[in-house]
Structure formats: C-alpha cells, structure tokens
Amino acid sequence: MDFTLKTYTQLLKTFLSNGYSLITYEMYRSGNVNDKFLIIRHDVDEIAYNALKMADVEKKLGVNATYYFRIVKQSNNPDIIRKIAEMGHEIGYHYEDLAFAKGDMELARKNFEENLAYFRTFYPVKTVCMHGSSSSKYDNREFWKKYNLEDFGLLGEPYLTTDFNKIFYFTDTGYAWDGGKYSVRDVVENKFGQKFHSSKQIMNAVKNGNFPQQSLMLAHTLWSDTFFQWMLLHLREFFRNNIKYMAQRNKFLNNIYASAVKAYWKR
Ligand SMILES: [Zn+2]
Numbered sequence: 125m126d127f128t129l130k131t132y133t134q135l136l137k138t139f140l141s142n143g144y145s146l147i148t149y150e151m152y153r154s155g156n157v158n159d160k161f162l163i164i165r166h167d168v169d170e171i172a173y174n175a176l177k178m179a180d181v182e183k184k185l186g187v188n189a190t191y192y193f194r195i196v197k198q199s200n201n202p203d204i205i206r207k208i209a210e211m212g213h214e215i216g217y218h219y220e221d222l223a224f225a226k227g228d229m230e231l232a233r234k235n236f237e238e239n240l241a242y243f244r245t246f247y248p249v250k251t252v253c254m255h256g257s258s259s260s261k262y263d264n265r266e267f268w269k270k271y272n273l274e275d276f277g278l279l280g281e282p283y284l285t286t287d288f289n290k291i292f293y294f295t296d297t298g299y300a301w302d303g304g305k306y307s308v309r310d311v312v313e314n315k316f317g318q319k320f321h322s323s324k325q326i327m328n329a330v331k332n333g334n335f336p337q338q339s340l341m342l343a344h345t346l347w348s349d350t351f352f353q354w355m356l357l358h359l360r361e362f363f364r365n366n367i368k369y370m371a372q373r374n375k376f377l378n379n380i381y382a383s384a385v386k387a388y389w390k391r
Pocket residue numbers: 167168169218254255256
C-alpha cells in the first residue's frame with residue numbers, strides 16, 4: 125500500500141541514505157542549504173491529528189519539515205500545532221484570506237494580519253503558503269499584487285519565492301505523485317520532464333541517481349497506517365477529485381460543489 129506512514133518512513137530514509145538534506149521551506153529561504161536537498165512541505169488541510177503522526181515519523185529520523193496550518197477548525201488545532209512546533213518543525217500559515225473576504229483586499233489584509241499573529245503565538249512564522257480554495261473564484265495569491273511579504277516580516281511563499289527552474293516540484297494530490305490534473309490552483313509548470321506515479325518509483329529514481337538534486341515535496345497530511353482510514357480517505361479523495369474535475373467544466377455542478385464546500389468548511 126502506498127501513502128501509508130510506513131511508506132513515508134521508507135521514502136524519507138531513501139532520500140537520507142542517498143545524500144539529500146531534508147529541510148524546511150524556511151531553511152531553503154534562509155539560503156543555508158547544500159547542493160542536494162529535499163524541502164518537505166505539508167499542507168494541513170484537515171484531520172490535524174494525522175499531521176502529528178507524520179511529524180513524529182520525521183522527528184524519529186531527525187528531520188525537520190514545514191507544516192502549513194489553515195485557520196479553519198479542521199486544521200487549526202492549538203494542541204497539535206504546539207506539539208509539532210515543540211518537535212522542532214516549522215509552522216507556517218496556510219492562508220485563504222482573500223477567498224474568505226470575497227476579494228475585499230482591505231478586509232483580507234486585516235484578517236491575514238490577525239491570523240498570522242495567532243500562528244506566531246506558536247512559532248515565529250517566517251513563511252506562508254496559499255490554500256488553493258478551488259471552489260472560490262478568488263485566487264489567494266492575488267493578495268500579493270497589492271502587498272509584500274516583507275510588510276509582514278515574511279521570508280517566503282512557496283508559489284512565489286521558489287526557483288522552479290532549479291527545483292523539481294512534486295505533490296501527492298489525489299494520492300498519486302502525478303495526480304496534478306485534479307489541482308485547480310496548485311499548479312507549477314514542470315520543467316524537468318520527469319513524472320512519478322508511486323512512491324516506489326520515486327525511491328527507485330533516488331537510489332539510481334535519476335532523481336533531481338533539488339526538489340520540493342508537498343505531502344498532504346493524510347498518509348495513514350489504519351487500513352480503515354486509508355480506505356475511506358482514498359475513496360473520498362477519488363470522488364472529491366472527480367467531482368471537482370467535472371465541476372470545473374460544468375457551471376451547474378460547480379455551484380453545487382461550491383455551496384457544499386462552503387457548508388463543510390464553516391469557520
Ligand atoms: Zn490547502
């Protein structure tokens with residue numbers, strides 16, 4: 125089974141034993157990095173307690189990763205954020221203020237500032253990362269057309285401050301490393317011409333020296349070792365992605381999808 129904690133452990137070990145430094149996004153932005161590295165970024169979209177399990181795996185391997193938390197209650201669990209910060213991981217803000225403010229820049233800035241201050245009570249947050257808000261017509265990154273990262277004492281935003289010409293980006297969206305067609309906004313142009321489907325393929329490439337030297341991995345925090353949860357999440361992901369995919373092509377479906385998402389993510 126792929127996308128389990130066991131596979132996750134093997135994946136990290138494979139990078140480690142092949143000379144990669146495993147680093148946080150903040151470390152990458154600080155410029156204090158080797159030639160061969162893997163940035164580990166986690167978007168905690170929901171089921172926050174599962175993030176703790178992944179954080180634990182990393183801690184045991186002596187690895188630090190970046191955890192981006194949302195302000196919604198499915199993600200924002202103070203107890204868990206505190207524990208993950210205590211393990212030495214980086215905490216960042218997974219913002220969606222422009223979508224919540226329905227495009228009102230001033231309101232978005234006010235909320236962004238407040239939410240950032242809240243996350244800074246756990247960790248001196250230096251990087252933030254947009255949440256895709258795929259059902260909203262507002263792209264949260266538009267915020268940066270008006271404001272600057274420096275205005276908020278920030279060093280980085282993966283979509284804006286990563287050199288994708290040098291850094292290979294791969295993500296587990298849809299429980300596959302090549303499920304990018306399901307992403308609405310989380311899209312980065314792939315200049316490497318390399319594609320991987322399973323974690324096994326990635327590990328083989330790393331072992332054979334066929335994997336890019338510098339890369340950014342987005343792993344959502346839904347890797348599970350509980351068979352029942354694994355099954356449920358995979359089924360849900362399958363349906364959700366297909367509905368999302370169809371909704372992008374059908375206005376009526378899109379409206380239904382948008383209201384369902386709104387109801388689910390009540391703050
Ligand atoms: Zn997200």
